[in-house]
Amino acid sequence: MSTPVIEVEKLNLKYGDFHAVKDLSFEVRPGELYALLGTNGAGKTSALETVEGHREPTSGTVRVFGHSPRDRKAVRPRMGIMLQESGFSPDLTVRESVRLIGRLTGRTDDDGRVLDVVGLTRKAGTVVSQLSGGEKRRLDFATAVYGTPELIFLDEPTTGLDIQSRDALWDSVDRLRENGSTIVLTTHYLEEAQQRADRIGLMHQGVFRRQGTVSELTRALPSHIRFALPDGPALPLASSVDGNAVVVETFELQKDLHLLLGWAQDNGVELRDLSAGPTSLDDVFRAIEA
Numbered sequence: 001m002s003t004p005v006i007e008v009e010k011l012n013l014k015y016g017d018f019h020a021v022k023d024l025s026f027e028v029r030p031g032e033l034y035a036l037l038g039t040n041g042a043g044k045t046s047a048l049e050t051v052e053g054h055r056e057p058t059s060g061t062v063r064v065f066g067h068s069p070r071d072r073k074a075v076r077p078r079m080g081i082m083l084q085e086s087g088f089s090p091d092l093t094v095r096e097s098v099r100l101i102g103r104l105t106g107r108t109d110d111d112g113r114v115l116d117v118v119g120l121t122r123k124a125g126t127v128v129s130q131l132s133g134g135e136k137r138r139l140d141f142a143t144a145v146y147g148t149p150e151l152i153f154l155d156e157p158t159t160g161l162d163i164q165s166r167d168a169l170w171d172s173v174d175r176l177r178e179n180g181s182t183i184v185l186t187t188h189y190l191e192e193a194q195q196r197a198d199r200i201g202l203m204h205q206g207v208f209r210r211q212g213t214v215s216e217l218t219r220a221l222p223s224h225i226r227f228a229l230p231d232g233p234a235l236p237l238a239s240s241v242d243g244n245a246v247v248v249e250t251f252e253l254q255k256d257l258h259l260l261l262g263w264a265q266d267n268g269v270e271l272r273d274l275s276a277g278p279t280s281l282d283d284v285f286r287a288i289e290a
């Protein structure tokens with residue numbers, strides 16, 4: 001198997017007496033999209049800041065491309081970091097800010113190309129202080145896109161973006177991945193991680209509570225069949241009522257759905273608002289806090 005891009009072994013981080021990250025171990029392989037998810041205050045940002053080289057571990061080891069992330073010369077040009085807030089100077093124009101990314105990271109790219117990818121070509125001459133929240137977020141994304149780095153950190157990249165901008169951002173991420181970039185994502189929009197992550201690490205109170213692919217995480221919980229409460233004969237399956245809906249929990253979705261549809265057909269019952277599917281990451285999240 002190829003050498004991991006990121007290797008974290010027994011990482012611990014303390015702020016004074018507060019133990020924010022406890023014995024965290026994980027690796028991210030080349031070309032993967034790894035999502036580091038968790039509850040508020042779980043320690044995601046603290047862990048990522050260490051991997052990005054901004055923070056010294058209290059104990060444990062972190063390797064990025066086989067180097068310490070504190071070895072900035074070896075590592076920094078190879079990684080793009082989209083922070084929650086990049087802190088571009090409010091007086092610089094968008095184009096000047098994009099140029100600055102090149103100077104700070106040591107990567108080269110065409111400014112016009114980057115502006116086009118992040119959808120800010122028409123705003124190139126606007127100063128940062130006059131950008132909308134979503135436009136600022138797209139400028140933050142330019143830090144990840146510039147020079148097509150091998151490793152990209154996206155920290156809640158779509159917060160504050162409208163649906164078109166979100167779709168455009170994910171299209172750009174897909175193109176970066178086609179180019180071989182490895183992506184580390186944090187987000188509170190779980191459906192984004194569910195759709196895109198190859199693997200997920202789910203943190204709660206400083207430790208991993210779950211790690212694996214989406215299907216490894218979700219298959220431990222039952223699938224759900226839902227429909228509006230029908231009139232008529234008793235249902236053929238054990239169920240509960242949630243508001244106006246009937247909910248069937250099952251580990252045998254196909255078999256039970258077949259049974260239910262056959263019963264509805266035979267009894268002339270219409271199953272309105274019918275939906276059926278595996279459990280969502282939201283449910284996995286709720287279960288770790290329970």
Ligand SMILES: Nc1ncnc2c1ncn2[C@@H]1O[C@H](COP(=O)(O)OP(=O)(O)OP(=O)(O)O)[C@@H](O)[C@H]1O
Pocket residue numbers: 015018020038039040041042043044045046047
């Ligand atoms: N500089 C600091 N000094 C003291 N405590 C800190 C510091 N930075 C973070 N913490 C604490 O460490 C814990 C982990 O914080 P962190 O920001 O890593 O969590 P997170 O998983 O990114 O949370 P969120 O999803 O809410 O952004 C929190 O309880 C936070 O209050």
